[in-house]
Amino acid sequence: MRTRAVLLGVTSIALLGVIWEGYKAVGPVGGFDLFGVQLLPRTSDIAMPQIVDMVARSLAPVSSAPGSQPVWLAVVIACLSSLATAAVGLAVGGVVGFALALLMLRFRLAEAAVFPWLVLSQTVPLIALAPVIVSWGGRVQIGDFEWQRWMSVAIIASYLAFFPIAVGALRGLQSPTTAQQELMHSFAAGWRASLLHLRLPASVPYLIPALRLGAASAIIGTVVAEVSTGAKGGIGRLIIEYAQSGSSDPAKAFSPIAGAVVMGLAAAGIVAVIALTLGRFRRTEDAAL
Amino acid sequence: MNSTLRLRVVPPIALGVVALVAWQVLVVAADIQPYLLPAPSAIAAQLIVIAPALWSAMLATGLNALVGLVAGTVLAIVLAITASRIRFIDQLLAPIIAAIAVVPIVALAPVLTNMFGATSETPRRVIVTIVVFVPVFVNTLRGLRQVQPVQRDLLRSYAASRWQLTTTVTLPGALPYIFTGLNIASSLAVISAIVSEYFGGLQNGLGSRITSAAANSAYPRAWAYVFGAIILGLVFYSATLALGRLASRRR
Amino acid sequence: MSAVVATGVVKTFQTGSGLITALDDVSLTVERGEFVSLIGPSGCGKSTLLRLIADLDVVTSGSVEVFGKSARQARLDQDYGIAFQTAGLLPWRSVTANIELPLQLHGVDGPARRARASELIELVGLGEFATSFPEQLSGGMQQRVAIARSLAERPELLLMDEPFGALDEMTRERMQSELVRICAETGAAVIFVTHSIPEAVFLSDRVVVMSPRPGRIRDIITVALGDARGESLREETSFFTSVTRVREALHGAPGSDVGRGLDAR
Numbered sequence: 181m182r183t184r185a186v187l188l189g190v191t192s193i194a195l196l197g198v199i200w201e202g203y204k205a206v207g208p209v210g211g212f213d214l215f216g217v218q219l220l221p222r223t224s225d226i227a228m229p230q231i232v233d234m235v236a237r238s239l240a241p242v243s244s245a246p247g248s249q250p251v252w253l254a255v256v257i258a259c260l261s262s263l264a265t266a267a268v269g270l271a272v273g274g275v276v277g278f279a280l281a282l283l284m285l286r287f288r289l290a291e292a293a294v295f296p297w298l299v300l301s302q303t304v305p306l307i308a309l310a311p312v313i314v315s316w317g318g319r320v321q322i323g324d325f326e327w328q329r330w331m332s333v334a335i336i337a338s339y340l341a342f343f344p345i346a347v348g349a350l351r352g353l354q355s356p357t358t359a360q361q362e363l364m365h366s367f368a369a370g371w372r373a374s375l376l377h378l379r380l381p382a383s384v385p386y387l388i389p390a391l392r393l394g395a396a397s398a399i400i401g402t403v404v405a406e407v408s409t410g411a412k413g414g415i416g417r418l419i420i421e422y423a424q425s426g427s428s429d430p431a432k433a434f435s436p437i438a439g440a441v442v443m444g445l446a447a448a449g450i451v452a453v454i455a456l457t458l459g460r461f462r463r464t465e466d467a468a469l
Numbered sequence: 470m471n472s473t474l475r476l477r478v479v480p481p482i483a484l485g486v487v488a489l490v491a492w493q494v495l496v497v498a499a500d501i502q503p504y505l506l507p508a509p510s511a512i513a514a515q516l517i518v519i520a521p522a523l524w525s526a527m528l529a530t531g532l533n534a535l536v537g538l539v540a541g542t543v544l545a546i547v548l549a550i551t552a553s554r555i556r557f558i559d560q561l562l563a564p565i566i567a568a569i570a571v572v573p574i575v576a577l578a579p580v581l582t583n584m585f586g587a588t589s590e591t592p593r594r595v596i597v598t599i600v601v602f603v604p605v606f607v608n609t610l611r612g613l614r615q616v617q618p619v620q621r622d623l624l625r626s627y628a629a630s631r632w633q634l635t636t637t638v639t640l641p642g643a644l645p646y647i648f649t650g651l652n653i654a655s656s657l658a659v660i661s662a663i664v665s666e667y668f669g670g671l672q673n674g675l676g677s678r679i680t681s682a683a684a685n686s687a688y689p690r691a692w693a694y695v696f697g698a699i700i701l702g703l704v705f706y707s708a709t710l711a712l713g714r715l716a717s718r719r720r
Numbered sequence: 721m722s723a724v725v726a727t728g729v730v731k732t733f734q735t736g737s738g739l740i741t742a743l744d745d746v747s748l749t750v751e752r753g754e755f756v757s758l759i760g761p762s763g764c765g766k767s768t769l770l771r772l773i774a775d776l777d778v779v780t781s782g783s784v785e786v787f788g789k790s791a792r793q794a795r796l797d798q799d800y801g802i803a804f805q806t807a808g809l810l811p812w813r814s815v816t817a818n819i820e821l822p823l824q825l826h827g828v829d830g831p832a833r834r835a836r837a838s839e840l841i842e843l844v845g846l847g848e849f850a851t852s853f854p855e856q857l858s859g860g861m862q863q864r865v866a867i868a869r870s871l872a873e874r875p876e877l878l879l880m881d882e883p884f885g886a887l888d889e890m891t892r893e894r895m896q897s898e899l900v901r902i903c904a905e906t907g908a909a910v911i912f913v914t915h916s917i918p919e920a921v922f923l924s925d926r927v928v929v930m931s932p933r934p935g936r937i938r939d940i941i942t943v944a945l946g947d948a949r950g951e952s953l954r955e956e957t958s959f960f961t962s963v964t965r966v967r968e969a970l971h972g973a974p975g976s977d978v979g980r981g982l983d984a985r
Contacts (some may be wrong), residue, residue, distance in 0.1 A: 185564070188561060188563070188564060190898070192561050192564050195561070219591065219921075220575060221584035222586075227583060227585075228584055292476060292477060292480040292481065293483065293484040294481070294484065296477075296481040297481060297485070300703075303655075303656040303702055303703065303706040304656065304659075304706075305659050305663050305698050305699065305701075305702045306699075307660055308663050308694070308699070310667070311679050311683040311684075311691065312679070312683050312691050314683070315683050315688070357574060357806075357808075359808045360810070362776050363804070363808050365795075365799075366774055366775075366776065366795065368795055368826075369825050373825055377824070377825065378788075378810070381810065383811045392571070396570070396573075400573040402577055403575070404664050407667050408680065415576075419576055419579055419668070420668065420669070423579030423580060423582070423668075423669070424579075430583060433583065434580060436576070437576050437577060440572060440573050441576075441783055443572075444543070448526065448571035460812050461812040461856050463812055463854070
């Protein structure tokens with residue numbers, strides 16, 4: 181079963197590669213445009229490098245400067261840096277989001293006032309604020325503490341991750357049935373005991389998808405913010421940088437993209453591992469018969 | 470009746486008003502620099518100043534989002550119907566869908582610009598299409614799959630054809646799910662349309678206006694464009710919501 | 721001291737369509753060690769009365785005393801155990817952990833908890849399933865765990881709200897025999913809400929027949945079928961006589977117009 185899934189995954193990726201090269205082979209050389217709107221890309225090696233070239237380029241050094249590392253290494257280092265920043269953002273956003281969920285759980289008024297805004301915030305592009313937040317970098321100084329560029333990136337990641345986690349956490353904490361709540365009441369369990377023994381375990385099936393969404397949001401926020409800042413060290417910077425030499429060195433631009441894809445998959449993988457360790461809490465109540 | 474309305478509508482609105490007033494007071498009283506947080510009054514003033522430019526930027530971004538939304542939805546529904554019929558297609562698509570859902574698709578923007586040319590709107594629309602595709606596909610497939618066995622048995626007892634089953638039970642049953650996917654996709658469409666502008670290419674939409682305003686230190690103006698972006702997002706979301714309500718009322 | 725003394729209990733609910741009187745001047749005394757069933761059609765207030773005794777709800781007027789204390793104090797002192805129609809087991813806890821839950825909440829240490837839990841697991845006959853999870857058990861088995869849990873603190877009062885309602889008839893009868901055995905061993909008083917006349921008669925010392933709109937006690941029937949309640953009891957004449965008495969109290973005698981349209985299985 182597992183091998184079948186892996187085989188299918190590999191086949192899908194191979195299929196994408198086949199479509200790429202296939203289009204290059206048989207597609208119109210100048211692309212295809214309809215009333216000035218470019219619908220299909222040009223098939224030249226400049227516009228669409230061959231996959232073989234992409235791989236080869238990733239193994240070669242970044243530039244002709246002496247001591248330049250291979251492209252793939254530069255990409256990996258940048259990815260790790262971005263992942264670290266995203267992780268900080270996710271942690272901050274997660275903690276704040278969960279705390280807000282607890283507040284909304286405790287105080288009905290807080291929930292009534294805040295929750296609609298939380299739901300609304302998921303439908304609007306708050307990421308549009310990224311360039312503005314980014315400009316805090318290097319300008320804010322509170323005493324000895326100087327605002328680093330990467331902190332702006334982390335802040336953007338954190339507030340993108342914050343909303344799905346707050347919503348998911350509240351839904352999960354409110355998921356126990358009335359019967360279960362009354363059971364705890366009959367045991368004379370207080371709010372804190374009920375939270376620890378009933379609501380928190382019951383919220384796990386809701387927290388995991390929220391965490392997945394939060395992680396993906398944090399990564400997108402990180403990449404976008406890095407592009408806005410031009411923050412050194414992150415994968416966003418590399419994506420822009422390598423793409424700028426697109427006319428002369430088209431194959432190089434694909435490596436950081438592959439890196440970003442792997443980064444997203446790695447984050448999803450980490451969340452999946454976390455989900456596995458919490459497997460006990462994802463059982464259902466339904467009887468076997 | 471009145472009291473429940475009061476309980477659900479008044480607190481959030483009250484919070485919004487209080488927050489707005491507190492924002493204004495805080496900025497003025499603590500003399501917060503505009504690059505950190507401009508006053509709402511300054512932002513409002515800018516909104517009036519940039520109104521025509523804001524409108525054209527909203528149109529440009531909105532059009533990209535709309536084209537991508539439509540293209541992605543159509544593609545997703547077609548493929549979902551295919552996948553629900555042919556298991557092999559479903560199994561082949563599943564890993565790709567799962568991967569797309571967790572990776573930052575906007576990273577493709579620069580490469581797409583190289584492919585389609587720097588003066589084309591297509592790269593952004595392609596990104597929006599891909600981003601929209603996933604939630605619509607996943608939700609549509611789920612909706613197509615949830616035909617209740619009892620309904621399927623009923624139609625079989627009527628000796629109904631496969632096509633009749635699809636049109637009378639499966640598709641109508643899947644409709645709410647499709648609209649759920651469309652709801653999610655609508656906000657994602659606007660977000661992706663804006664974000665893909667940060668990666669270069671044409672500079673005629675909201676995203677690029679925000680970046681250039683920030684770069685020129687015109688922060689109230691940047692926030693005014695952000696406000697426009699939020700309005701655009703709300704418009705798309707409410708439009709799909711209204712569409713969904715309309716479709717469910719018809720039945 | 722009696723287990724439960726309810727005096728002039730009135731419970732009203734304010735709903736969108738007006739005031740509903742769930743219980744109207746209900747008085748009942750349950751002695752220690754006594755098994756009392758509450759039976760009646762929907763809306764007669766039997767579950768409401770149970771919830772008032774359990775302090776899951778508050779009386780509008782009148783009083784409820786449990787072992788001489790207020791219902792609230794009795795709950796805080798954990799003087800009773802309760803079982804609902806849905807077993808309400810926490811799905812992430814094993815059978816043992818579910819039974820240990822009240823003990824854990826009240827600060828009983830690990831070894832003592834485990835000892836008590838295994839005692840109870842044996843009592844309800846689930847010895848092989850100590851480490852299983854609720855989703856691996858059948859409905860009847862889940863209910864047995866719920867009953868074991870309700871006995872964890874050795875309460876002298878058990879409150880049960882249609883605990884066998886969701887089970888099929890054969891499992892139901894088996895569970896009833898089990899319950900009789902368990903009650904004999906623990907000596908607790910039991911207040912048992914049910915829809916089923918045979919069930920009420922099989923289990924109880926007294927059957928309280930209630931009527932709806934507003935909820936009142938119509939009659940209290942002493943059953944007293946003796947201490948030997950084996951399976952054969954269901955086929956004895958004394959059993960059928962008592963069932964008939966309860967049924968007539970519920971519906972009125974055949975041919976009379978009293979209670980037409982009420983439903984009690």
